[in-house]
Amino acid sequence: MRIGLACPYTWDVPGGVQAHVRDLAETLLDAGHEVSVITPVDDESTLPAYAVDAGRAVPVPYNGSVARLLMGPVSAARVRRWLREHDFDVLHAHEPTAPSVSLLACMLADGPLVATFHTANPRSRILTAGHRALRPSLEKLRARIAVSEAARRTLVEHLGTGAILIPNGVAVRAFEGARPLPGYGTAPTVAFLGRIDEPRKGLDVLMAAFPRLVEKVPDVRLLVAGPGDTEAVRSRIDPALLGRVDLVGLVPEADKAAVFASGSVYCAPNTGQESFGIVLLEAMAAGTPVVASDIDAFRRVLDNGRAGRLFGVGEPAELAANLAELIEDPAERARLAERGRAVVARYDWRVIAQSIVGVYEMVSGDRPVSVAAPEES
Amino acid sequence: MTVVVVVVVAVVVIATYLTWLASRLDRLAGRVDAARAGLVVQLMARADAAHELARRRDLAELADMAERARAGHAALLAGAGLGTTAEDAENALSRALRAPAVVAVGQRAPEEVRAVDSAAARVALARQFHNDAVGDVRSLAGRRLVRVLHLSGRRPLPAYFEIDDALPAWEEDPPPRSDDPAGIPGA
Numbered sequence: 001m002r003i004g005l006a007c008p009y010t011w012d013v014p015g016g017v018q019a020h021v022r023d024l025a026e027t028l029l030d031a032g033h034e035v036s037v038i039t040p041v042d043d044e045s046t047l048p049a050y051a052v053d054a055g056r057a058v059p060v061p062y063n064g065s066v067a068r069l070l071m072g073p074v075s076a077a078r079v080r081r082w083l084r085e086h087d088f089d090v091l092h093a094h095e096p097t098a099p100s101v102s103l104l105a106c107m108l109a110d111g112p113l114v115a116t117f118h119t120a121n122p123r124s125r126i127l128t129a130g131h132r133a134l135r136p137s138l139e140k141l142r143a144r145i146a147v148s149e150a151a152r153r154t155l156v157e158h159l160g161t162g163a164i165l166i167p168n169g170v171a172v173r174a175f176e177g178a179r180p181l182p183g184y185g186t187a188p189t190v191a192f193l194g195r196i197d198e199p200r201k202g203l204d205v206l207m208a209a210f211p212r213l214v215e216k217v218p219d220v221r222l223l224v225a226g227p228g229d230t231e232a233v234r235s236r237i238d239p240a241l242l243g244r245v246d247l248v249g250l251v252p253e254a255d256k257a258a259v260f261a262s263g264s265v266y267c268a269p270n271t272g273q274e275s276f277g278i279v280l281l282e283a284m285a286a287g288t289p290v291v292a293s294d295i296d297a298f299r300r301v302l303d304n305g306r307a308g309r310l311f312g313v314g315e316p317a318e319l320a321a322n323l324a325e326l327i328e329d330p331a332e333r334a335r336l337a338e339r340g341r342a343v344v345a346r347y348d349w350r351v352i353a354q355s356i357v358g359v360y361e362m363v364s365g366d367r368p369v370s371v372a373a374p375e376e377s
Numbered sequence: 378m379t380v381v382v383v384v385v386v387a388v389v390v391i392a393t394y395l396t397w398l399a400s401r402l403d404r405l406a407g408r409v410d411a412a413r414a415g416l417v418v419q420l421m422a423r424a425d426a427a428h429e430l431a432r433r434r435d436l437a438e439l440a441d442m443a444e445r446a447r448a449g450h451a452a453l454l455a456g457a458g459l460g461t462t463a464e465d466a467e468n469a470l471s472r473a474l475r476a477p478a479v480v481a482v483g484q485r486a487p488e489e490v491r492a493v494d495s496a497a498a499r500v501a502l503a504r505q506f507h508n509d510a511v512g513d514v515r516s517l518a519g520r521r522l523v524r525v526l527h528l529s530g531r532r533p534l535p536a537y538f539e540i541d542d543a544l545p546a547w548e549e550d551p552p553p554r555s556d557d558p559a560g561i562p563g564a
Contacts, residue, residue, distance in 0.1 A: 110404070136401055139401065139404075139405060139513040139517070140404065140408070142408060142411065142412065142510070143502075143506050144509060160512070160516065161509050161512060161513065162505055162508065162509050162512075163509075164505050166501055246392060298517075358499070358502075359502065360507065362415050362419070362499065362502060362503060363411070363412075363506060364412055366414075
C-alpha cells in the first residue's frame with residue numbers, strides 16, 4: 001500500500017510519538033509498503049530517506065513538558081504538496097489534536113484518513129477549548145486508534161468519539177540479546193532511563209529510595225541515563241553515595257538496549273500522566289526485570305504485576321524494598337524476565353504493524369487520499 | 378452605500394458558512410456509506426468463516442445461523458438498511474458461536490477457529506468505525522441551524538448498528554493471535 005504518515009513533533013527531538021512514527025514507518029517499509037513521513041525537523045540532515053521536511057516547529061510549554069508546534073501557510077503548502085505528490089491509499093495522522101502537521105494534514109486531505117491518539121490527559125485545556133474547532137478536521141477520520149485505554153478515555157471524554165485500541169509497538173529485535181555497557185554486568189545495578197529533570201519521570205522518587213537500598217544491598221550501583229541537567233541532579237546526591245551513581249546523560253538510541261542490559265533491575269518510578277509504558281516493554285525485551293510505579297498504564301503492561309513488580313506511586317520506601325528483594329533473588333528475576341518476554345511478544349512492532357495495516361485495509365480502497373477542495377480548507 | 382456593502386458582506390459570509398456546513402454533511406454521509414459497506418463486508422466474512430467451521434465440524438445449529446445471516450446479507454448488499462432485522466440475525470450468529478457445542482471444538486479445528494476469531498475481531502472494528510461515523514453525523518445534523526435550514530437535505534439520519542460482537546471464548550488454549558492481522562493485542 002502507499003501510506004502517508006504525519007508526525008506532529010520535531011523529528012530530531014526525542015519523544016514517544018516520533019519514535020512510534022519512525023518504528024511504524026520502518027516496519028511498514030520492511031513489510032514491502034511504500035511509506036512517506038511528513039514531520040517538522042530542526043536539522044534536515046537527520047531525516048531518513050522516507051521522510052519529508054515540513055519546517056521548523058516552535059517550542060510551546062504544554063501539559064507539563066515542552067511541545068513543539070507548527071502551523072502556518074508555509075507548512076500548509078508543504079503538506080499540500082506532499083499530499084499531491086504521493087497518491088496515498090491511506091493517510092495516517094498521529095496526534096491530530098496537536099496544532100501541527102498532523103492537524104494540517106487532516107484539514108487539507110480528503111479520503112481514507114486514519115489517526116492515532118497518543119495523549120492521555122484528563123484535563124487537556126487544548127482539547128476542552130478547541131474541540132469545536134477540531135471537529136471539522138477530526139470528523140474526516142474513518143478510523144481512530146488510541147494507543148492506550150487512558151488515551152481512548154481522553155478521546156471519549158473530550159471529543160465524544162470512540163476509538164479502537166492498538167498499543168505501541170516495541171522494536172523487539174533491537175533489544176533482544178543486548179550486552180551491558182562496559183564496566184557493568186557484575187555488581188547489582190538499578191537502571192533508570194528518562195528525562196532526568198522532568199518531575200513526572202520520577203527520578204526524585206528513585207533518588208529518595210536509593211540510600212535505603214544501599215543499606216540493604218551495600219554494593220548496589222545506580223545507572224541513570226537520559227537528557228537533562230546532570231549537574232543539578234548530582235548536586236542533590238549525598239556525597240557519600242556519589243561513587244555509586246553514574247549519570248551518563250542522553251544515550252544514543254543504539255545504546256538504550258545496553259542501558260537496560262546493564263541493570264539487574266530496571267526502575268520506572270513515574271509519578272503519573274504516562275499514556276503507555278513503552279520503556280517498560282523495551283526493558284523487558286532486553287530481558288531485564290522491571291520495578292515500576294503502580295499507575296494504570298504500567299499495571300496493564302506488567303499484567304497486573306505478574307510480569308514485573310509494582311510499587312505505590314511516589315513511595316520511596318516501598319520502591320527500595322522491592323528493588324532489594326529482587327536484586328537478592330536471582331530466581332525471581334529470571335521468572336519475571338521470562339514472563340516479560342512473553343508479554344513483549346504481543347507488542348512486537350511486526351505484530352502491531354500488521355494490526356494497523358488491517359485497519360488501513362478496512363477503511364481504504366474506494367479512493368485514494370486527495371487534497372480537499374479549497375473552500376473546505 | 379455602506380449599508381449595502383455590510384449587507385452584501387454579511388450575506389456572503391453566511392452563505393459561505395452554510396455551504397461549508399452542507400459540504401461537511403455531504404462528506405460525513407460519504408464516510409457513513411463507506412463504513413456501512415465495510416461493515417457489511419466484514420459481516421459476510423464472519424458468516425462465511427462460521428459456516429466453514431460448522432461444515433467441517435458438523436455443527437448444525439451454527440450452520441443454520443450462518444445461513445440465516447447470509448440470507449440477510451443479500452438484502453444488505455442490495456441496499457437494505459442495517460436495521461433490527463440485521464441486528465437480530467447477527468446477534469443470533471454471535472450467540473451460536475458461543476454455544477457450548479461450538480466452544481468445545483476449540484483445539485480440534487484450529488484453522489477454522491482462527492478464521493472465525495479474526496473475522497469476529499474485524500466485525501467489532503468495522504462496527505466501531507461505522508458507529509463513530511454515525512455519531513459524527515448525528516451530532517452535526519442535530520445542530521439547530523442544520524435542522525431548521527434542512528441542510529442535511531432528504532438524507533435520513535443514519536442509525537447505530539448495535540450487536541453483541543464479543544469474541545467467542547474457545548475452550549482450552551485459544552488459537553495464537555500473533556499472526557492475525559485483525560487481532561489487537563492487549564485489547
